Amino acid sequence: xxDVASFQLARGMLFCANMPSAVRWFLSLLLLFALVIASPxxxxxxxxxxxxxxxxxxxxxxxxETTFSGGGGCTGFPRSSIDNTLNRPLxxxxxxxxxxxxQLSYAVSVGTxxxxxxxxxxxxxxxxxxxxDENRTQVGKTCFPLTDRVRLQDIQPTGxxxxxxxxxASTLGKTTAVGGPAYTRAGVxxxxxxxxxxxxxxxxxxTFAAGATSPSGQSTAVDVKVDVQGPSGPSxxxxxxxxxxxxxxxxxxxxxxxxxxxxxxxxxxxxxxxxDGAVSVPANVTLPDASANTLTCSDSSVSDAAVSTxxxxxxxxxxxxxxxxxLDSTVFDGEVDATDDAAxxxxxxxxxxxxxxxxxxxxxxxxxxxxxxxxxxGPTVLGDGLAGDEFSVxxxxxxxxxxxxxxxxxxxxxxGAEQSKTVYHFAVSAYDQLGNIGPMTYVGCEWPSEVLSVxxxxxxxxxxxxxxxxxxxxxxLGAPVTVMGLVVAVAFGxxxxxxxxx
Amino acid sequence: xxxxxxxxxxAAGIVVPELAHAQRNESLESRRRRYESPQHFAVELRxxxxxxxxxxxxxxxxxxxxxxxxxxxxxYDGALGGDVRHLxxxxxxxxxxxxxxYVGTLGPGISVGYVSMSREAPFRDARKxxxxxxxxxxxxxxxxxxxxxxxDVFWREMKIPIIPYVKAGAGAAxxxxxxxSGTSVSKDGVVGKGTSFGTHLAGGxxxxxxxxxxxxxxxxxxxxxxxxxxxxxxxYSSDLSLFGSGARPLWVGDTTWAAGLTFEF
Numbered sequence: 001x002x003d004v005a006s007f008q009l010a011r012g013m014l015f016c017a018n019m020p021s022a023v024r025w026f027l028s029l030l031l032l033f034a035l036v037i038a039s040p041x042x043x044x045x046x047x048x049x050x051x052x053x054x055x056x057x058x059x060x061x062x063x064x065e066t067t068f069s070g071g072g073g074c075t076g077f078p079r080s081s082i083d084n085t086l087n088r089p090l091x092x093x094x095x096x097x098x099x100x101x102x103q104l105s106y107a108v109s110v111g112t113x114x115x116x117x118x119x120x121x122x123x124x125x126x127x128x129x130x131x132x133d134e135n136r137t138q139v140g141k142t143c144f145p146l147t148d149r150v151r152l153q154d155i156q157p158t159g160x161x162x163x164x165x166x167x168x169a170s171t172l173g174k175t176t177a178v179g180g181p182a183y184t185r186a187g188v189x190x191x192x193x194x195x196x197x198x199x200x201x202x203x204x205x206x207t208f209a210a211g212a213t214s215p216s217g218q219s220t221a222v223d224v225k226v227d228v229q230g231p232s233g234p235s236x237x238x239x240x241x242x243x244x245x246x247x248x249x250x251x252x253x254x255x256x257x258x259x260x261x262x263x264x265x266x267x268x269x270x271x272x273x274x275x276d277g278a279v280s281v282p283a284n285v286t287l288p289d290a291s292a293n294t295l296t297c298s299d300s301s302v303s304d305a306a307v308s309t310x311x312x313x314x315x316x317x318x319x320x321x322x323x324x325x326x327l328d329s330t331v332f333d334g335e336v337d338a339t340d341d342a343a344x345x346x347x348x349x350x351x352x353x354x355x356x357x358x359x360x361x362x363x364x365x366x367x368x369x370x371x372x373x374x375x376x377x378g379p380t381v382l383g384d385g386l387a388g389d390e391f392s393v394x395x396x397x398x399x400x401x402x403x404x405x406x407x408x409x410x411x412x413x414x415x416g417a418e419q420s421k422t423v424y425h426f427a428v429s430a431y432d433q434l435g436n437i438g439p440m441t442y443v444g445c446e447w448p449s450e451v452l453s454v455x456x457x458x459x460x461x462x463x464x465x466x467x468x469x470x471x472x473x474x475x476x477l478g479a480p481v482t483v484m485g486l487v488v489a490v491a492f493g494x495x496x497x498x499x500x501x502x
Numbered sequence: 503x504x505x506x507x508x509x510x511x512x513a514a515g516i517v518v519p520e521l522a523h524a525q526r527n528e529s530l531e532s533r534r535r536r537y538e539s540p541q542h543f544a545v546e547l548r549x550x551x552x553x554x555x556x557x558x559x560x561x562x563x564x565x566x567x568x569x570x571x572x573x574x575x576x577x578y579d580g581a582l583g584g585d586v587r588h589l590x591x592x593x594x595x596x597x598x599x600x601x602x603x604y605v606g607t608l609g610p611g612i613s614v615g616y617v618s619m620s621r622e623a624p625f626r627d628a629r630k631x632x633x634x635x636x637x638x639x640x641x642x643x644x645x646x647x648x649x650x651x652x653x654d655v656f657w658r659e660m661k662i663p664i665i666p667y668v669k670a671g672a673g674a675a676x677x678x679x680x681x682x683s684g685t686s687v688s689k690d691g692v693v694g695k696g697t698s699f700g701t702h703l704a705g706g707x708x709x710x711x712x713x714x715x716x717x718x719x720x721x722x723x724x725x726x727x728x729x730x731x732x733x734x735x736x737x738y739s740s741d742l743s744l745f746g747s748g749a750r751p752l753w754v755g756d757t758t759w760a761a762g763l764t765f766e767f
Contacts, residue, residue: 458556
């Protein structure tokens with residue numbers, strides 16, 4: 001574009017000189033040639049950015065270096081199972097990526113003569129045109145720099161520019177207080193307290209001549225979906241229901257509009273429970289710092305108390321156990337067998353009804369016990385308001401898709417008898433279209449045990465039928481479905497045959 | 503006596519006007535016959551309240567329906583409730599291969615249906631509440647091969663819009679007992695699925711709707727080849743206790759009624 005503009009400019013000047021046209025054409029071409037040769041701008045400004053949907057997951061990086069180009073110190077950041085379930089748009093940014101300081105890498109192509117020019121990425125959450133000077137420099141605008149100015153010659157070796165999710169998150173919903181904001185590196189605190197709605201964020205890749213305040217040529221913009229906040233948690237809807245090696249978890253769907261589904265958390269994880277009921281956390285599992293939820297409750301004091309969720313949240317937040325390892329042992333010892341003689345201080349707390357944080361966690365205990373009324377249930381690390389994405393090791397369900405779902409089936413649980421049961425605690429979080437997992441809602445506890453099927457009762461009553469030959473299973477298209485299909489086919493065929501004859 | 507007289511009067515009320523009507527339109531009727539399309543098949547869409555007769559197996563004895571129950575019940579009654587009938591949906595296709603003059607049609611037919619019933623399964627051990635959140639139930643697919651005689655002489659010759667019929671044949675039912683976790687397996691390893699075989703007898707009457715709207719009926723014949731459309735009511739006995747998978751068959755037959763629509767074409 002600039003080449004063409006220069007050419008027109010040269011022609012205009014020469015027209016004024018009232019020269020013969022052949023001479024004017026020759027001189028204008030000569031001038032144009034001189035401009036192209038003398039300036040590196042033309043090639044330096046020619047860069048392109050692929051559209052956001054051309055990005056692939058490998059372009060999500062965690063980097064140790066703080067520059068915005070180059071590839072040193074960067075490792076790929078894997079997508080979560082929910083991301084894969086959602087088939088999340090590539091190039092979008094969510095809260096997990098924000099908390100992990102992930103960077104999105106964009107491939108740009110720069111020319112060969114790049115000395116003296118710089119690239120800077122600007123962004124806006126409100127569709128302003130950041131290539132316009134006033135949107136970058138005036139007060140009350142929404143364009144913010146997302147990178148330092150990077151020399152094109154530094155970009156040239158890798159052809160990549162990286163944008164930090166935390167920097168993008170820091171600009172959401174903000175307007176400039178002073179003209180011409182400078183780039184400041186945002187922190188993890190920017191990943192919370194944002195709106196839960198998805199924002200179509202616009203990234204502008206601008207080139208500047210070194211020291212210039214206005215872009216000096218082509219700018220390219222790409223759209224990115226940004227949402228770093230998960231949807232609010234569902235509300236409770238009845239106690240979990242036990243079955244044979246399974247529990248049905250019930251909840252009321254959230255009213256958050258971008259909710260795409262739900263996930264369930266189990267404490268303990270089904271796979272951690274041994275045949276004898278003991279709970280053993282695999283060595284390669286890193287438990288989250290669950291100090292926000294220290295429900296080492298007594299069984300007797302507050303079992304019938306009705307305490308609001310808000311009270312529970314407050315109390316849970318107040319209760320503080322600084323050593324997560326201590327908390328873990330408390331939780332699991334208590335859950336495995338609450339009737340055993342207390343061998344540790346934490347067990348003793350459960351048995352004796354004396355909480356370490358007596359007076360601070362009693363409300364939370366009451367809230368939990370109002371929900372979990374199973375006698376002998378131990379405490380749990382799961383609780384209302386805890387960040388679901390920090391407790392992924394407790395996730396025990398696949399994504400329950402659909403924002404209006406109200407139940408989740410957790411199977412693979414270990415059955416127990418009344419005196420030797422493993423009580424499982426359950427919490428549910430909603431997730432949105434960008435894979436953000438919202439805060440938990442503690443929905444209760446239950447212990448699975450064997451059930452009597454119709455078949456059991458028939459056999460117990462002396463029934464001798466069965467064994468399966470010429471039978472059917474619902475999973476495959478069995479004999480009845482085949483026969484029904486044949487009957488329909490016969491009816492349809494007869495009808496067609498009949499029509500043809502008539 | 504009063505009942506018989508009432509029935510006779512009702513029948514006369516239907517027959518006499520129809521006969522008079524038939525005589526008045528004799529020439530029209532002969533023309534209709536000339537253009538009526540041939541008829542070889544009948545299809546029935548069937549709906550029936552169904553409760554398998556599992557508990558009628560004399561070898562069964564009553565058991566407690568759950569671990570806390572003091573009374574005992576036969577297994578189907580205890581597990582699923584003995585009084586409740588469930589909707590069976592079926593489809594039957596008859597080939598009217600033979601027309602017997604002044605009687606009706608005779609031919610083979612096949613029928614298939616589906617019915618399912620379930621309820622919360624009780625816990626094996628005593629705990630409160632005694633019933634779990636898991637469902638247990640039975641799926642049954644009854645299949646029949648039948649000979650069907652439809653006496654449509656009343657409708658075709660006398661214009662009385664009723665078609666009595668009888669059916670007789672053999673039946674088989676594929677069944678499966680399940681919980682939400684899948685097909686049930688007993689403690690001794692027997693899988694809760696199989697097939698039961700037996701006999702099937704039925705008798706019913708169809709009220710042909712052609713009598714109420716001849717114009718539409720004629721259009722249906724012209725456009726689709728459907729000769730008659732009828733609603734039917736049928737009483738049937740499906741005795742599926744002759745033999746089956748296992749040492750004894752599961753008695754999944756029933757004696758009940760069915761209703762639905764019949765299309766002859």
